[in-house]
Amino acid sequence: MKGFASDNYAGVHPEILAAIAAANDGSHARAYGADPWTARAQELVAQHFGADARSYLMFNGTGANVTAMRACCRPWEGVICANTAHVHVDEGGAPERMGGLKLLTTPTVDGKLTPQDVARLAVRVGDEHAVQARVVTVTQSTELGTLYTAPELGALADAAHERGLVLHVDGARLANAAAALGTGFREFTTDVGVDVVTFGATKNGALGVEAVVFLTPGLDEGFLYLRKQSMQLASKGRFLAAQVIALLEGDLWRRTASHANAMAARLAAGVVALPGVRVTQAVQANAVFAILPPAVTAALMEDWPFYVWDDHTGEVRWMCSWDTTEAEVDGFVAAIGAAVSV
Amino acid sequence: MKGFASDNYAGVHPEILAAIAAANDGSHARAYGADPWTARAQELVAQHFGADARSYLMFNGTGANVTAMRACCRPWEGVICANTAHVHVDEGGAPERMGGLKLLTTPTVDGKLTPQDVARLAVRVGDEHAVQARVVTVTQSTELGTLYTAPELGALADAAHERGLVLHVDGARLANAAAALGTGFREFTTDVGVDVVTFGATKNGALGVEAVVFLTPGLDEGFLYLRKQSMQLASKGRFLAAQVIALLEGDLWRRTASHANAMAARLAAGVVALPGVRVTQAVQANAVFAILPPAVTAALMEDWPFYVWDDHTGEVRWMCSWDTTEAEVDGFVAAIGAAVSV
C-alpha cells in the first residue's frame, strides 16, 4: 500500500536507519540527551540556524509545538494563529489542556497569517479580562501546502516584535519549505527575526524526532525542565540525535524534501488540465489540494489512499513524501484521468 | 564507556533493531497506530496479559505512567504511592502539572507499598476538602531493586478494590520482575487483580517504547484521546510496535531481563563480603544498592559511572542492563575491592 494520504505514512530513509544502527555501537551513553550524538546534533543545528541556535530534541510535533509555546508564555498569555493551524485543529486540545494556552485565531485564505492579522488580534493590551497575546505561530510550509517567503516571515516577525511578541514557526515541513525556497533554513528564520522554530524531521524521512530550536537567546530558559515535565524527554537520546545528524550533516534533508516537492509539482501538472479537477491552493511544497466530483473521489479512494480535507466542499489533499515515485504519481494521474472521464 | 549508572545507558538489542529495519519495508503504513505492526503488538500483549488486555504504545515512561493515571482519575481524585516512587520524585512535576494529579505518599522501608498503607491513605472519603484516592500505583520491580510477589500484589489489588480504587503497576522493569519471579507477566498482574500496567520496553532493550496495558475492561475509555492530547501519539507507529513485537514474540524480553538480573546477583555476591561495603536492599532484580565509604565512592566513579542515591547516607545504586557482561561485573568488583582496601 502506497498512496498520497500523508507524508507520515512513509517509512524511514535508509540513511537515517543506518545512522541509528551506527549509534548502537555497543557502548553505553549517558541518558536524557547528555550524550555525544546529541551534542553533535546541536552543532549541526547551530551550523544551519546560526551560532546562537539552541536545540532540544523531542518525540513528536505535538510535544514540540506545545512545549515551545509553553516556554514563551506566562499563564495569562496566549497564541495567535490561523484557524487552519495544526495546533488549533489537530492536537486534541493539547495546547489548551496540557499547555493552558488560549489560541487567538483568525480565518485566512491560504493558511497564511499576515501582519494585519497580528495587529487585529494583539489587542486589549493590559486588560486583565483578556488573554494577552505573546506568541504568533505560523506553519511553514502551511497546512494548505503554501509557503511564506522570507520577507513575509520577516514582516510577521516585525509585527510581533513591535508588540513585544515572539514569532514561532511550526516547521513540521520546514525542509520542504527550504527546498522550495531554494535556501537553507536560516535565510527565512534566523535571518528575518524568527524567535523559535520546530524543525520536523519525521516527515522529512526520520523514524521520529522533532527539534525545538530557539533562535533568540534567553527564550529557552528552563526549557530542559519544561521538556521533561511535558513528557517529551527520551532516555536513549542518542537515537533521536542520530536521526537529526543524518539529515543535517550532509544534504539528506534537502534531497528528501526536494524530491517530495517535485512529486507534488508533477502531480499538480498532471491533473491541472483534467476536466472536473480544480487545484485549490498554490502547489508550493509537497501537497496538492483539489476539488473533485464526489463520485470520482469515492472511486479513486478504493485504490489510492488519501484524505478528504473538507466534507462540505469535497476538497481533497494529496500529499507526496520522500519515497513517492514518479511511477506512482503517473499512475495516480492516470487513475484520476480515467475516473473523471467515466 | 560502560558502567553501572542506568539500564537506559545501554543501547538497543540487535534483534530489536533488526525488527525496526524489517518494518521499514518500503511500504506505506497508516499513521498513528492504525497499522498491522501495532495490531500484531496488541495480539502479543493479549497473549501475555490475557484476552481482555488492551495496549496503547507510547514514547516513554513519564508519558505512559502519567497518562495511565490520568485515565483513571476524575479531577478530584488522586494517587497513592510510595514516597520513593519514580512518579513522585523523578517526573519533573508531570503528574501534578500535566495530569493535575495529587500524589498521596508514604515512606516505606523497601520501596514497597502495603495494604496497610492503602488503608491509611485512602481516607476522608466523601470529604470535599480532600483529594479522593482513586489509584494505587506501585513499581515492579521497585526503584530500590526489590520485588512484589504475586500474592503481595494481589493483596494490594484487594485493598484497592475494596475501596473502589484501582491498582496501577509502573512496570518500567516489569520484565526484570517476571524473570526474577520465574513467571510470565499475567501471573502477577492480570491474575491477581491488577487493573492497568505500564510495560516498559526501553530498559528491556528497546530503542524507546512503553505500552500502557489496561487489564480491566472499560478502564481505557477515551484513552485514544488522552494519549493524543498527552502528546504521546507517534505518527510512524509501526516502529514502536516493531520493538514490542521483537520483545514479546519470542523470549527476548526474558533473555534480556534474566541476564541483567543475573549480573546484579553476581555483583552483589562479589561485594557482599567486602569490608566497608554494606548492601542495603534485597537484590531481587537488576539493581544493587550499597553504602560505601565516601572516599571509595569518589575514587570508583573516576572509572565506573554510577549514581549516588542518597547524599546523606552515601548510598549508591549499581544498575545492570541487558548488555552488562560478566567481565564488566568482575572488573567492577575487583575495582571496589581494591578501593576499599586502600
Next chain:
Amino acid sequence: MKGFASDNYAGVHPEILAAIAAANDGSHARAYGADPWTARAQELVAQHFGADARSYLMFNGTGANVTAMRACCRPWEGVICANTAHVHVDEGGAPERMGGLKLLTTPTVDGKLTPQDVARLAVRVGDEHAVQARVVTVTQSTELGTLYTAPELGALADAAHERGLVLHVDGARLANAAAALGTGFREFTTDVGVDVVTFGATKNGALGVEAVVFLTPGLDEGFLYLRKQSMQLASKGRFLAAQVIALLEGDLWRRTASHANAMAARLAAGVVALPGVRVTQAVQANAVFAILPPAVTAALMEDWPFYVWDDHTGEVRWMCSWDTTEAEVDGFVAAIGAAVSV
C-alpha cells in the same frame, strides 16, 4: 458617579443587604454550605427551576461558568460557543488554563448560536486528533443585549442532545431575560431541555453570588469536589445563600430586572431618532448598543461613564441596572441629543 458603564457598577439592593444582616443573627452556622440558609436557597431554586434542580452557590460568574463546564467535560471534550461569548473573550483564559477546555467558536450576527452552528461545530466525532464537542454554551440574555426565545433554546437543546451534548446557559443576566420574556426561569430552561444554568444574582442586585443550577439529574456528580477544587467554596456560606433567598423568595429578582430592562427601552426610545445615532442590536434586555460619531462618544464620556464596545466601528454599550433612574436616562438622552447636534 452613576452612568451606563455596567450593571455591576451598581451597589446592593437594600432588601438583599437586609437579608445578609438578618442572617448575621449571632448564631454559629456550619461552614461551607452546610447551613439552613443554603438549604432554603436550594428549596427556592427547586421551586423556580423544578424539583430536580440542584444548586451550588459560588462567588462569581467566571467561577460558576468555568466550573459548570468542567463538570460536563472529560479531558478530551470541549465547548461550542459564539465568538462573542463572555467565556471566550472576557475570562482571562480561565476556561483554557483552569478548566483545560478548548472553545469551539463561531461568528454570529446577534450574539446568538443556532442549531446550524451546533451542527457545523460538533464534527469529527471519534477523531482522536480533534477535541470532541460536549457542551453548547449560550448566554441569556446575550452579551449583545439580545434574547433567546424559549423555542430557540429548545431547538438548541435538541441539537445538543441529538449529538450527545449538553446545553449550558450562562445566565449572568437570566433575570433580565425572564423579565423580558414575561415568564419564570423554567419556561425557557428546564422546560425546553437546558441541562445546566448559571443563575447570576450579582447583576440582579446582589452583593456577589452566582448559582450553578443543574437541571439534568446526575450531571452534578462530584460537583462538590469540583467547586472546592475550583477555589469557589465560601466558608461563611449563609451570606451567599441569604442573597439568593432575598431575590427568589418573593419577586425581587423580577422587580430589579424589569426595571433595568425598562430603563434600557426608555434609553433606546430616546435616542433612536437622534441624527447620527444608530442602535445596532435589538434592545431586548437591559443593554443598548449603538454607533455614534467618535467625537460625540468622546464628549459624552467626560460626564457619563460607559464603554466603547468596538474600537473599529465605534460601537458603544450602554447598560442599565436595577438602580438606574428615569431621570438619569432622560438626562443621558438629553446629553446625547445635545452632543450630536453640535
Next chain:
Amino acid sequence: MKGFASDNYAGVHPEILAAIAAANDGSHARAYGADPWTARAQELVAQHFGADARSYLMFNGTGANVTAMRACCRPWEGVICANTAHVHVDEGGAPERMGGLKLLTTPTVDGKLTPQDVARLAVRVGDEHAVQARVVTVTQSTELGTLYTAPELGALADAAHERGLVLHVDGARLANAAAALGTGFREFTTDVGVDVVTFGATKNGALGVEAVVFLTPGLDEGFLYLRKQSMQLASKGRFLAAQVIALLEGDLWRRTASHANAMAARLAAGVVALPGVRVTQAVQANAVFAILPPAVTAALMEDWPFYVWDDHTGEVRWMCSWDTTEAEVDGFVAAIGAAVSV
C-alpha cells in the same frame, strides 16, 4: 448553635457589616477593584505592612493561597510545606490541579517548618527530573494552633533567600498571630523578610475576603491577570474592600483576634488539669488541641460541635472565634469536666 468547631462558623462582626452597608451608598463604583474603597484598603495595607506592600483582594483562602503561590512559580517550580499545611491537606487538590504546583512536604512535630527542613527539601537544584523548590509556605498561626516567632520567620526567610526561594505566609489567622505576639503584622512579616502574605479577614470577623499582600517589589508582576484567570476577581469589589477597611482602619482586627486567643487560653486553662484530658499542642493562638477518651468525645459532641482531628489518636480540635463568650467557654469546660468524671 454555637460551639468550638471552627472560627468560620461565626458570623460577621457588626462593625464590618456596618462598613459594607456604608459602602452601599447609592453610588455607582467602578467594578473589579477600580474603586475608592479598594484604594483605601490598599493604603491601610501599606500602613500595616510597609510602603512597598501591594494588596490584592480575593474571595477565599484557597484562592488567595493558590494564586499567591502560582504567582511565584514557573511551571517547573514547587512549594515546600509542612505535611499538615492546609494547602496540602484541605484544598481539594487545588494547588496541583488549578495551580500545577507540586508540594514538597515534610512531617513536623508542631506544624512548624524549620530552616533545616528547607535545607533538606530544597535539593536537586538543576536536576531536570525534579521539581525545583521555589516557595516556602508556612501558616501563621499554624493549623495546630502554634506560632512562629518573628526570629523564626526571619530564619526561614533567610533559608529561603539563600537558595533563591521566597517565603509565603498563609495568614488565614494572621491577626491571631499578631495579637498573640503583641505586635503589628510587619514585625514578623515585612521586617523579617517574608515575601508574600495571605492576610485572612474571614476568620478575623469578616463576611468573606482575603488579601494577598506582596511585600517584595516585583513579585506581583502580572498578578492582576492571575487573579482574574484564577476566578477570584470580584465585580463589586468595594464590598470586599470595605471589610478590610473596617478591620484595619482602627484596631478591630486586634480586638477580635485577641478575644479569640483569650478564649482559647481560658479553655486550655480550664481543661488542663482534668483527668483524662491531655492538651497536645502549645496553645498560642485561638485553638486548643487535646486528646480525650473516645467515649468522652462522643458524649460531648452531642451538645457541643467540634471536630475530631485525628481518628487514630482521638485528638480533637477546639477553636475559639471572635464571638466566643466566656460563658460558653466555662460551660464547655464544665461539660468536659462532667463527661470525664462519669
